[in-house]
Structures are given as structure tokens and as C-alpha cells.
Amino acid sequence: xxxxxxxxxxxxxxxxxxxxxxxxxxxxxxxxxxxxxxxxxxxxxxxxxxxxxxxxxxxxxxxxxxxxxxxxxxxxxxxxxxxxxxxxxxxxxxxxxxxxxxxxxxxxx
Numbered sequence: 213x214x215x216x217x218x219x220x221x222x223x224x225x226x227x228x229x230x231x232x233x234x235x236x237x238x239x240x241x242x243x244x245x246x247x248x249x250x251x252x253x254x255x256x257x258x259x260x261x262x263x264x265x266x267x268x269x270x271x272x273x274x275x276x277x278x279x280x281x282x283x284x285x286x287x288x289x290x291x292x293x294x295x296x297x298x299x300x301x302x303x304x305x306x307x308x309x310x311x312x313x314x315x316x317x318x319x320x321x
Contacts, residue, residue, distance in 0.1 A: 213259060213260070213261060213262070213314075213315040213318055214259070214260055214261075214262055214265060214312050214313065214314065214315060215257060215258070215259050215312070215313045215314075215315050216256075216257070216258045216259075216260065216265070216268055216269075216272075216310060216311070216312055216313075217255060217256070217257055217310070217311040217312075217313065218255070218256045218258070218272050218276070218308050218309070218310045218311075219244065219253050219254070219255050219256075219308065219309040219310075220253065220254050220256065220272070220276045220307075220308045221252075221253060221254075221276070221307070222252040222253060222254055224254075224275060224276045224277065224308075225241065225254035225256070227275050228256070228271070228272065228275040228276060229241065229256065231271050231274075231275050232256070232258065232268070232271055235267065235271060237258050237260065237264075237268060237271075238258070238259075239256050239257070239258050240256070240257040240258075241254055241255075241256055242254070242255040242256075242257065243255075259315060259318055265312065269310070272308050272310060273308070276307055276308035277307070278307035
């Protein structure tokens with residue numbers, strides 16, 4: 213057995229969870245926050261048999277889209293003579309980060 217931990221953008225999680233449930237997978241949802249952009253993420257935990265890994269990966273890939281977003285960053289005052297100026301930068305957000313862990317024992321109680 214394997215435990216899949218998929219970290220996805222908050223906007224993608226409702227549809228992704230619905231599609232995983234529709235395919236017969238049980239999902240545990242944890243709210244999380246990304247360290248770089250400090251934006252909302254959802255961490256999904258799914259325990260599956262080894263043979264089901266590809267099916268879950270395909271669903272996660274299909275329903276976790278990456279997209280471009282503009283964020284404001286600041287140029288440090290020392291770099292520009294003491295004034296604070298927000299500076300928009302385009303970054304890619306969304307998609308999924310997926311970990312697969314071996315499960316030694318699994319019981320549903």
C-alpha cells in the first residue's frame with residue numbers, strides 16, 4: 213500500500229476531491245499554506261494499493277492546473293534610496309506537488 217500526499221492549490225481542491233471520490237478513492241483533506249507565496253493550499257492524503265497509483269496520478273494531473281499570477285514584491289529601500297515601491301512579478305501557481313510513501317499498516321476504525 214502507498215499513501216499519496218498531494219499538495220494542490222485551494223482553487224483546484226474541490227473539483228479534484230470530487231473526481232477522486234467519483235473514481236472510488238477516499239480522501240482526507242488538510243488545509244495548508246505555501247511557504248514561498250504564503251497562499252492557501254490543500255494537502256490531500258489518499259491511501260491506495262500499488263496498482264492504483266497511476267490512476268490517482270492521472271486524476272491529480274488532470275484536475276490540478278498551473279497558471280500564471282502576478283504578485284507584488286518589494287524592492288528593498290536601500291536598493292532604491294529609501295522609498296518603498298511594490299513591484300509586480302509574474303509567477304506560476306497551482307499544479308501539484310505529490311509525495312508517495314510506503315504504508316506499513318493501514319486500518320480503518
